[in-house]
Amino acid sequence: MGKRGRLMLKVTINENLCKGCEMCVIACPKKIIELNKGKINAKGYNPVHIVDESKCTGCASCAVMCPDVVITLED
Numbered sequence: 001m002g003k004r005g006r007l008m009l010k011v012t013i014n015e016n017l018c019k020g021c022e023m024c025v026i027a028c029p030k031k032i033i034e035l036n037k038g039k040i041n042a043k044g045y046n047p048v049h050i051v052d053e054s055k056c057t058g059c060a061s062c063a064v065m066c067p068d069v070v071i072t073l074e075d
């Protein structure tokens with residue numbers, strides 16, 4: 001994993017809680033969150049996924065924005 005001399009946070013998406021509202025997509029400054037059109041979750045929505053985790057800065061904007069606490073960040 002990252003050897004960047006700082007704490008690297010990993011974004012975790014609980015896909016089955018996602019309602020595909022795209023608030024997190026809009027919130028991400030790196031534009032690396034997208035709806036996964038190839039997947040339908042337990043609620044019947046396309047859940048979001050991270051398209052390029054290597055570009056994630058761990059800023060947590062996505063987690064803060066999500067109204068359903070679908071996204072968490074951890075070490």
Ligand code: SF4
Pocket residue numbers: 011027028029030031032033050055056057058059060061062063
């Ligand atoms: S933590 Fe920041 S950069 Fe990473 S996916 Fe969320 S909003 Fe985007």
Ligand code: SF4
Pocket residue numbers: 017018019020021022023024025047048065066067068069070071
């Ligand atoms: S903000 Fe939350 S519920 Fe909305 S698309 Fe993103 S992860 Fe899913």
